[in-house]
Amino acid sequence: xDRTLRRKITNSIFVVLCAAATLVALAFLVMILWSLVxxxxxxxxxxxxxxxxxxxxxxxxxxNGILGSxxxxxxxxxxxxxxxxxAGTWLAEYGGKTAYGQVVRFLNDVLLSxxxxxxxxxxxxxxxxxxxxxxxxxxxxxxxxxxxxIVTRTTEDMLTLQPNTLREAGMALGAGRGxxxxxxxxxxxxxxxxxxxxxxxxxxxGETAPLLFTSLGNQFVNLKMSQPMGSLPTTIFQFALSAYDxxxxxxxxxxxxxxxxxxxxxxxxxxxxxxxxxx
Amino acid sequence: MNDVATPIxxxxxxxxxxxxxxxxxxxxxxxxxxxxxxxxSLYGVDLPIERNKITALIGPSGCGKSTLLRTLNKIYDLxxxxxxTGRILLDGKDILAxxxxxxxxxxxxxxxxxxxxxxxxxxxxxxxxxxFQKPTPFPMSIYDNVAFGVRLYFKKSKAEMDQxxxxxxxxxxxxxxxxxxxxxxxxGLSGGQQQRLCVARGIAVEPEVLLLDEPASALDPVSTAKLxxxxxxxxxxxxxxxxxxxxxxxxxxxxxxxxxxLGRMIEFRPTAELFERPQSTRTRDYVxxxxx
Amino acid sequence: xxxxxxDSETAPPRETAPGQSELSETIFRGLCFGAATLxxxxxxxxxxSLAIGGWPAFKQFGFGFFTSSAWNPVTEDYGAAGxxxxxxxxSVLALVIALPLAVGVSVFLVEFCPRNIAKPIAxxxxxxxxxxxIVYGMWGLFVLAPWFALHVQLPLMTSTSLPGWFQAMIAGxxxxxxxxxxSLILAIMILPYMSAVFRELLLTxxxxxxxxxxGLGSTNFEVVSKVMIPxxxxxxxxxxMLGLGRALGETMAxxxxxGNSHGFPHSLFDSGSxxxxxxxxxxxxxxxxxxxxxxxxxxxxxxxxxxAVLAIARLLLASEKH
Numbered sequence: 092x093d094r095t096l097r098r099k100i101t102n103s104i105f106v107v108l109c110a111a112a113t114l115v116a117l118a119f120l121v122m123i124l125w126s127l128v129x130x131x132x133x134x135x136x137x138x139x140x141x142x143x144x145x146x147x148x149x150x151x152x153x154x155n156g157i158l159g160s161x162x163x164x165x166x167x168x169x170x171x172x173x174x175x176x177x178a179g180t181w182l183a184e185y186g187g188k189t190a191y192g193q194v195v196r197f198l199n200d201v202l203l204s205x206x207x208x209x210x211x212x213x214x215x216x217x218x219x220x221x222x223x224x225x226x227x228x229x230x231x232x233x234x235x236x237x238x239x240x241i242v243t244r245t246t247e248d249m250l251t252l253q254p255n256t257l258r259e260a261g262m263a264l265g266a267g268r269g270x271x272x273x274x275x276x277x278x279x280x281x282x283x284x285x286x287x288x289x290x291x292x293x294x295x296x297g298e299t300a301p302l303l304f305t306s307l308g309n310q311f312v313n314l315k316m317s318q319p320m321g322s323l324p325t326t327i328f329q330f331a332l333s334a335y336d337x338x339x340x341x342x343x344x345x346x347x348x349x350x351x352x353x354x355x356x357x358x359x360x361x362x363x364x365x366x367x368x369x370x
Numbered sequence: 371m372n373d374v375a376t377p378i379x380x381x382x383x384x385x386x387x388x389x390x391x392x393x394x395x396x397x398x399x400x401x402x403x404x405x406x407x408x409x410x411s412l413y414g415v416d417l418p419i420e421r422n423k424i425t426a427l428i429g430p431s432g433c434g435k436s437t438l439l440r441t442l443n444k445i446y447d448l449x450x451x452x453x454x455t456g457r458i459l460l461d462g463k464d465i466l467a468x469x470x471x472x473x474x475x476x477x478x479x480x481x482x483x484x485x486x487x488x489x490x491x492x493x494x495x496x497x498x499x500x501x502f503q504k505p506t507p508f509p510m511s512i513y514d515n516v517a518f519g520v521r522l523y524f525k526k527s528k529a530e531m532d533q534x535x536x537x538x539x540x541x542x543x544x545x546x547x548x549x550x551x552x553x554x555x556x557x558g559l560s561g562g563q564q565q566r567l568c569v570a571r572g573i574a575v576e577p578e579v580l581l582l583d584e585p586a587s588a589l590d591p592v593s594t595a596k597l598x599x600x601x602x603x604x605x606x607x608x609x610x611x612x613x614x615x616x617x618x619x620x621x622x623x624x625x626x627x628x629x630x631x632l633g634r635m636i637e638f639r640p641t642a643e644l645f646e647r648p649q650s651t652r653t654r655d656y657v658x659x660x661x662x
Numbered sequence: 663x664x665x666x667x668x669d670s671e672t673a674p675p676r677e678t679a680p681g682q683s684e685l686s687e688t689i690f691r692g693l694c695f696g697a698a699t700l701x702x703x704x705x706x707x708x709x710x711s712l713a714i715g716g717w718p719a720f721k722q723f724g725f726g727f728f729t730s731s732a733w734n735p736v737t738e739d740y741g742a743a744g745x746x747x748x749x750x751x752x753s754v755l756a757l758v759i760a761l762p763l764a765v766g767v768s769v770f771l772v773e774f775c776p777r778n779i780a781k782p783i784a785x786x787x788x789x790x791x792x793x794x795x796i797v798y799g800m801w802g803l804f805v806l807a808p809w810f811a812l813h814v815q816l817p818l819m820t821s822t823s824l825p826g827w828f829q830a831m832i833a834g835x836x837x838x839x840x841x842x843x844x845s846l847i848l849a850i851m852i853l854p855y856m857s858a859v860f861r862e863l864l865l866t867x868x869x870x871x872x873x874x875x876x877g878l879g880s881t882n883f884e885v886v887s888k889v890m891i892p893x894x895x896x897x898x899x900x901x902x903m904l905g906l907g908r909a910l911g912e913t914m915a916x917x918x919x920x921g922n923s924h925g926f927p928h929s930l931f932d933s934g935s936x937x938x939x940x941x942x943x944x945x946x947x948x949x950x951x952x953x954x955x956x957x958x959x960x961x962x963x964x965x966x967x968x969x970a971v972l973a974i975a976r977l978l979l980a981s982e983k984h
Contacts, residue, residue, distance in 0.1 A: 109770035123801050173697075346797045
């Protein structure tokens with residue numbers, strides 16, 4: 092076969108394959124979202140948000156899981172934001188270029204990609220075993236540990252983007268370095284830091300594995316963080332693997348709720364990022 | 371204006387041709403060396419700044435004029451590995467207080483007993499302010515931008531602060547343009563307005579000296595003209611040192627000009643004399659545009 | 663001196679330190695440093711607690727822990743071989759499936775896609791990355807598994823014209839919960855992540871390089887395969903390892919669909935287990951201290967595995983970014 096023709100045919104096949112790959116990826120997205128909506132949407136009613144999880148066969152909702160997830164995610168985000176912003180600030184403004192800073196950055200990346208179930212094991216060892224009980228605190232801490240490397244990374248990236256002249260201008264007026272960071276640099280990077288928080292939240296809102304042996308789960312609505320606490324993901328886990336139809340339906344509703352929350356957070360994050368890039 | 375003082379006859383032919391101002395010196399650098407790590411970029415520079423005058427620093431890229439400016443308010447100590455030796459006198463008191471350079475100065479000037487200024491760096495920067503090349507408004511309202519420096523040092527009532535902000539913005543020729551939007555973000559102003567905001571911010575703390583590093587290089591000609599006008603009026607209350615690569619600008623607005631080359635002060639004289647009758651061939655070549 | 667708006671009663675002497683003190687500077691810096699160190703401590707804590715918790719099992723079974731596929735809570739005999747094999751096989755298989763797809767998607771978006779729809783598609787693919795793993799797990803369990811059992815396993819099992827070795831490879835209970843489907847789900851999970859990073863890598867190639875290649879008359883395929891991908895070679899390997907690392911540690915998506923049996927899987931369509939799924943299923947109801955310790959020991963193995971893979975990935979990606 093003529094060489095040019097062969098090259099052309101190879102090329103066409105290649106383009107088609109690439110397009111096909113993209114279609115496959117998009118197809119999966121559509122299929123998964125479709126299943127979520129088809130199986131979960133029909134189950135949404137007022138009960139979901141007002142009643143706790145039921146015994147099989149009885150009416151009920153997901154209130155205990157929803158409230159528990161909200162509480163533990165809030166605790167986790169609080170920890171992640173406080174530690175993450177301070178640590179990211181240290182990397183960007185103080186010690187990031189030193190050898191110790193390189194180590195911290197590297198280990199932060201390791202924590203970022205560590206299997207979440209291992210983080211759960213760690214929190215079990217330090218917060219559950221010694222106190223002889225599962226608790227919402229343990230669950231919140233586990234979630235916080237998963238979110239903190241994201242916040243740290245984003246904070247460092249956003250702060251490093253700020254031009255040095257901004258720092259110099261503040262210090263030229265006589266302000267100390269920390270003062271300049273808090274009153275000028277943090278404000279300038281504000282939107283970016285907020286996005287870091289959103290990304291962290293998006294990660295932990297759907298996390299199941301670490302909660303399995305920290306907060307364990309609770310079929311009743313429990314607002315006491317020192318006791319085992321229900322969460323949406325653990326409820327889904329329990330219900331999905333069960334043999335009961337109505338439980339499985341509730342599991343789909345829960346999955347849909349989580350997916351909506353995560354997608355909403357992602358969209359808000361993108362909008363915020365786009366707003367700040369406007370001059 | 372200024373009398374033409376007789377030039378100092380120096381022993382060293384390599385030494386700069388300096389005409390020291392006759393008036394009171396608010397700031398003076400003596401035998402200043404500067405190092406980026408191991409490499410030296412300023413060599414024994416003398417710079418006398420007369421009170422309530424505009425002093426310009428000119429020279430080709432890399433000659434050290436910005437470096438020199440940045441030693442005067444010690445902004446270089448943000449960066450480890452950069453340091454200066456020599457003397458910088460603010461109102462006659464040494465702000466570098468570097469013992470190592472004392473013996474060298476003993477030989478030349480015979481003045482050893484110079485009082486150290488005992489200023490920590492922050493207090494120093496309250497007295498020597500700086501405006502940068504790129505306008506750097508803080509991410510806050512115009513009002514808060516101007517008030518920022520003042521709030522570092524004083525607790526003022528709202529009425530007093532309002533007064534200070536208005537006065538600073540008026541002096542920076544920005545008041546009329548922003549008086550109705552003091553609470554809007556400083557980032558919403560045009561480039562020229564932002565730079566004047568930075569000037570207002572710098573003078574709000576009533577420094578003795580205002581340093582400006584190529585303040586108009588990012589501005590259009592109209593904004594530049596406005597800024598130059600402002601600086602000339604500010605001369606009554608402040609002493610101004612301006613680094614510029616725009617020779618016409620230096621000639622237009624400054625009282626004294628120092629020409630630098632490769633880290634050395636080559637010639638320092640009243641502006642008109644330096645431009646019309648430069649005594650060093652290098653100065654002459656630069657101001658006539660033979661190199662740049 | 664200058665005229666001043668501050669009268670001498672309200673103005674403090676200029677020689678003293680201004681508004682914010684040395685002390686607050688030091689405290690702030692200390693807090694920031696403390697936070698950074700806390701991060702390190704947390705990671706160290708994870709490793710240490712895994713080592714301590716797993717130690718009894720290592721001591722009891724020694725090196726045999728890694729080679730035995732027994733898992734018997736009654737006789738207190740535990741071996742990690744089953745979960746380890748399951749973890750590695752599913753992850754590698756997921757990578758084999760996902761890699762060509764990820765390359766295809768990213769190349770398509772960078773080279774062939776019309777500009778105005780490229781961004782929305784890229785965003786859609788990234789959204790796929792954000793979906794929590796439990797949702798993948800649900801979809802895998804309720805949609806993929808039944809479909810697979812009905813449309814792939816049954817036809818293959820009932821067909822009589824397949825060679826013997828192939829039949830051995832696909833032997834298994836036709837419920838769709840097996841090593842292969844678990845790998846498939848993992849592949850779908852790591853695909854968007856890998857394609858996003860790979861796309862970023864491709865975008866770092868200077869346009870002059872691409873233009874020079876096209877200018878010589880090359881086809882798209884030749885430019886991509888002979889110029890672009892080699893250009894980002896090291897980063898590409900890094901992306902592969904990132905995907906692998908992610909797949910190794912994935913828990914929920916896999917647990918639903920892998921069948922959860924402890925021994926070696928005997929075929930592609932046989933059920934198995936991964937380290938993560940074993941821990942997830944058994945930890946909360948572990949029957950004894952040794953059981954718990956064995957599970958934690960498994961966790962340590964997983965940690966070392968993912969750490970090694972991810973460390974290599976980061977190094978490769980970092981060196982790519984110069």
